Amino acid sequence: MRTVDVAIIGAGSAGIAARSEVVRVTDDYVVIDDGTLGTTCARVGCMPSKSLIQVANDFHRRAVFEEMGIAGASALAVDRGRAMAHVRRLRDAFVDAVLKDMRTWQEHLVRARAHFVDANTLAVGDDTIKAKAVVIATGSRPVMPVAWRPLSRHLLDTDSFFEADTLPDRMAVIGIGAIGTELGLALARLGVDVVAVSTNRAIAGLSSPALQELAAKLLSREMQIRYGRAMLEAGGARPLRVGIGPEAWDVDAALVAVGRRPNMAGLGLDEIGVALDEKGLPKVDPTTMRIENTSIYLAGDASGGRAIFHEAVDEGRMAGFNAARLESHCFQRSPRLAITFSDPNIAVVGRGWQSLTNDGVDFVTGQASFARQGRAVVMGESEGQIEVYVDRKSGKLLGTEMIAPRAEHLAHLLAFALSMNVTVHQFLQMPFYHPAIEEGLRTAVKDAAYKLERRIRDIEAMRCAEPPAGGTV
Amino acid sequence: MRTVDVAIIGAGSAGIAARSEVVRVTDDYVVIDDGTLGTTCARVGCMPSKSLIQVANDFHRRAVFEEMGIAGASALAVDRGRAMAHVRRLRDAFVDAVLKDMRTWQEHLVRARAHFVDANTLAVGDDTIKAKAVVIATGSRPVMPVAWRPLSRHLLDTDSFFEADTLPDRMAVIGIGAIGTELGLALARLGVDVVAVSTNRAIAGLSSPALQELAAKLLSREMQIRYGRAMLEAGGARPLRVGIGPEAWDVDAALVAVGRRPNMAGLGLDEIGVALDEKGLPKVDPTTMRIENTSIYLAGDASGGRAIFHEAVDEGRMAGFNAARLESHCFQRSPRLAITFSDPNIAVVGRGWQSLTNDGVDFVTGQASFARQGRAVVMGESEGQIEVYVDRKSGKLLGTEMIAPRAEHLAHLLAFALSMNVTVHQFLQMPFYHPAIEEGLRTAVKDAAYKLERRIRDIEAMRCAEPPAGGTV
Numbered sequence: 001m002r003t004v005d006v007a008i009i010g011a012g013s014a015g016i017a018a019r020s021e022v023v024r025v026t027d028d029y030v031v032i033d034d035g036t037l038g039t040t041c042a043r044v045g046c047m048p049s050k051s052l053i054q055v056a057n058d059f060h061r062r063a064v065f066e067e068m069g070i071a072g073a074s075a076l077a078v079d080r081g082r083a084m085a086h087v088r089r090l091r092d093a094f095v096d097a098v099l100k101d102m103r104t105w106q107e108h109l110v111r112a113r114a115h116f117v118d119a120n121t122l123a124v125g126d127d128t129i130k131a132k133a134v135v136i137a138t139g140s141r142p143v144m145p146v147a148w149r150p151l152s153r154h155l156l157d158t159d160s161f162f163e164a165d166t167l168p169d170r171m172a173v174i175g176i177g178a179i180g181t182e183l184g185l186a187l188a189r190l191g192v193d194v195v196a197v198s199t200n201r202a203i204a205g206l207s208s209p210a211l212q213e214l215a216a217k218l219l220s221r222e223m224q225i226r227y228g229r230a231m232l233e234a235g236g237a238r239p240l241r242v243g244i245g246p247e248a249w250d251v252d253a254a255l256v257a258v259g260r261r262p263n264m265a266g267l268g269l270d271e272i273g274v275a276l277d278e279k280g281l282p283k284v285d286p287t288t289m290r291i292e293n294t295s296i297y298l299a300g301d302a303s304g305g306r307a308i309f310h311e312a313v314d315e316g317r318m319a320g321f322n323a324a325r326l327e328s329h330c331f332q333r334s335p336r337l338a339i340t341f342s343d344p345n346i347a348v349v350g351r352g353w354q355s356l357t358n359d360g361v362d363f364v365t366g367q368a369s370f371a372r373q374g375r376a377v378v379m380g381e382s383e384g385q386i387e388v389y390v391d392r393k394s395g396k397l398l399g400t401e402m403i404a405p406r407a408e409h410l411a412h413l414l415a416f417a418l419s420m421n422v423t424v425h426q427f428l429q430m431p432f433y434h435p436a437i438e439e440g441l442r443t444a445v446k447d448a449a450y451k452l453e454r455r456i457r458d459i460e461a462m463r464c465a466e467p468p469a470g471g472t473v
Numbered sequence: 474m475r476t477v478d479v480a481i482i483g484a485g486s487a488g489i490a491a492r493s494e495v496v497r498v499t500d501d502y503v504v505i506d507d508g509t510l511g512t513t514c515a516r517v518g519c520m521p522s523k524s525l526i527q528v529a530n531d532f533h534r535r536a537v538f539e540e541m542g543i544a545g546a547s548a549l550a551v552d553r554g555r556a557m558a559h560v561r562r563l564r565d566a567f568v569d570a571v572l573k574d575m576r577t578w579q580e581h582l583v584r585a586r587a588h589f590v591d592a593n594t595l596a597v598g599d600d601t602i603k604a605k606a607v608v609i610a611t612g613s614r615p616v617m618p619v620a621w622r623p624l625s626r627h628l629l630d631t632d633s634f635f636e637a638d639t640l641p642d643r644m645a646v647i648g649i650g651a652i653g654t655e656l657g658l659a660l661a662r663l664g665v666d667v668v669a670v671s672t673n674r675a676i677a678g679l680s681s682p683a684l685q686e687l688a689a690k691l692l693s694r695e696m697q698i699r700y701g702r703a704m705l706e707a708g709g710a711r712p713l714r715v716g717i718g719p720e721a722w723d724v725d726a727a728l729v730a731v732g733r734r735p736n737m738a739g740l741g742l743d744e745i746g747v748a749l750d751e752k753g754l755p756k757v758d759p760t761t762m763r764i765e766n767t768s769i770y771l772a773g774d775a776s777g778g779r780a781i782f783h784e785a786v787d788e789g790r791m792a793g794f795n796a797a798r799l800e801s802h803c804f805q806r807s808p809r810l811a812i813t814f815s816d817p818n819i820a821v822v823g824r825g826w827q828s829l830t831n832d833g834v835d836f837v838t839g840q841a842s843f844a845r846q847g848r849a850v851v852m853g854e855s856e857g858q859i860e861v862y863v864d865r866k867s868g869k870l871l872g873t874e875m876i877a878p879r880a881e882h883l884a885h886l887l888a889f890a891l892s893m894n895v896t897v898h899q900f901l902q903m904p905f906y907h908p909a910i911e912e913g914l915r916t917a918v919k920d921a922a923y924k925l926e927r928r929i930r931d932i933e934a935m936r937c938a939e940p941p942a943g944g945t946v
Contacts, residue, residue, distance in 0.1 A: 021932065069552045090850065378520070378563060412903070420893055
């Protein structure tokens, strides 16, 4: 039996982040993981997906070459096998960087599976580890409906997708959340005939009906989108038949991207008396990451919150900070920042339209289109729409949803504004270069300012706090 | 003779912005302009330059195609004549948009040249216009050294550059400020053999020696850069010979980009007793845009300040606001935001290294490289460096200089931070998506935070204001 201050279960992004805080307090810790090392993000998530998207978007740009005076675009051809090999080369480098860093603390790594005996005791392989505090950072895995398991030869999820030697000619993408939207569009741009199927219209997490409609319209130029429940069966003209209502598509394979599920089963939390909800998840305070009345902390995808890398890192650090001190300090959570790297990008920051509407918040919506936006026209990417949500009385920014060129950067700007809790008038005091995509965001914020209960023109907000120094003429 | 409330001299970006404020107070105004309409930005500045850069950068991307699995890059060829035609097509659309808007107030436009008779009287062509207030918004023009006028057949400036039917094979670019850097690199990427000459090392306005050196290194891969005074003469193997010290280049033409000069001569300000400085410019209060003790206001490039579109618009609005009221209200000026659309982008925001150093400010420099930055690697653009300048005692952000991928967006984020007057710790509370270029900026800010007199770890800055709710475990 071994005794430590902190045991971290899971050596992914959240676990590694937890460790980075624990080591500032104690060197007496273990990180327990029996799975593939290298983090979900680097192995099968953010990094390989962005790498494939980059190839797809670079190839796609050839559509504007002729108009610009660049000849020869028709001679360009993408070799999907070589593109996938390129993605794996980059991925391997990112994974290697993670592994290299882990080697600096490898004597703390236990390669086994952990199971709770009591709140401070873990059965770890054949060993037992007693810990003053435990951080659960076991991550998540792609959901694969049980009914489809017999078809698994023809199904890919993000765990298997990036291992594919090449990509077939016809594919279905089941689910149009961030992952389905990103990879579906990338596949289409790489020449795969794609049909995407979703039971709902929340493309890439958009909740605004107008933006859902625009996203569907823009994506539909490059792939087919169908709403309904996908019925999968083997056979037909190709290995897999995908039925949606009366329609059917024969495809070579389907990418199943219907969500991720926390890796919580098998830990034995229920056996030691921790109450679990209907999803099998314990109740955790999102500002401390502590499971109520225990010395157990939860972090990352395992917590069932927003399964996004930077949230996993934040939660890991909070959990590690508190676990190492056996305390439950409260931390401010960042505003939601969700980016889908489609083209145009789709982003949701802070509170979305549906949530504000459901809660009866009194808000105005500032809108802007990129149809005639200068920089977007120059880039040949003049499609997109921003909605900015602003509290009608206070003028405070509440959130945004957008599908827009380079929305990833606009999203960061808005996220900072939200973290500073500013009004639209404070926001409009910043300079905007011309021509910049950021000017489109300004247009939306100005539109919101115009709709507020108390209207202040932006130039009035620029007035000095002091009375005019020069007096009247 | 005609009498009006406000006469605006110049129908460019600053004059149009001034008008937009004047019409909120009075409809009794004129805008006087005898030159080509459509604004410097749309005709010969921001818009056509960004259009050419877009073509150049799209063509340049072919260098990464092979590695990504995209074949056929060697078949791509740019037709520089067609590229220039594309640029003019876009430019014409932008100019048309300006002209269309101007038609809504064309009865206020006087197509003649104005000359001051006294502070409230203008000779305008054969007419005389009396105005309670005058806004001077006469813009600027490219500097062309007198000694080079005999060579004018072989010289281009930004006024003539975009009219060129095509671009020759070998060109010199004189001056490596924003314009010289942008167009020099674009020309090189379009296959022109470029030598750039500068009397100083402040490439694109960078003042940090380390960043000047990096910028020179990166740009030198695509064009030659020489420091010294360019000596131009006709003849040699090509129409123009450019000498720098002992070296000489034979080129087809030279783009002269050694700065812009306010259009102030000929207005007669000196004749009516307004004191002019050694550059021939009147003294203007930058927070009111009023010329001291007069009812004359100055705005845009004519004011001799930062010749940047958004500054011209700000100044135009301030001048128009005050002129229409015959007052001198004070306005807060935005932090400096200067972006050069080279690749990587170069940006200077707020205070630069040299200015802080000269003034003896006690500051620390946070640094970050993009050499191994995840997203930059995925984009195949992993070169660049950020310097963030922070007040050592207060931790307040002071400014940044950078040469970095997508620095235009990082610059906007920093500009907002500066306009909010935040500390590095406030800045670090915002969420950063992964993988995003913005993470590189965070690295630089974290590095600065680590060097401050009073160090606060970012996680400490995330602590709730309230004491921990849950107490200790």
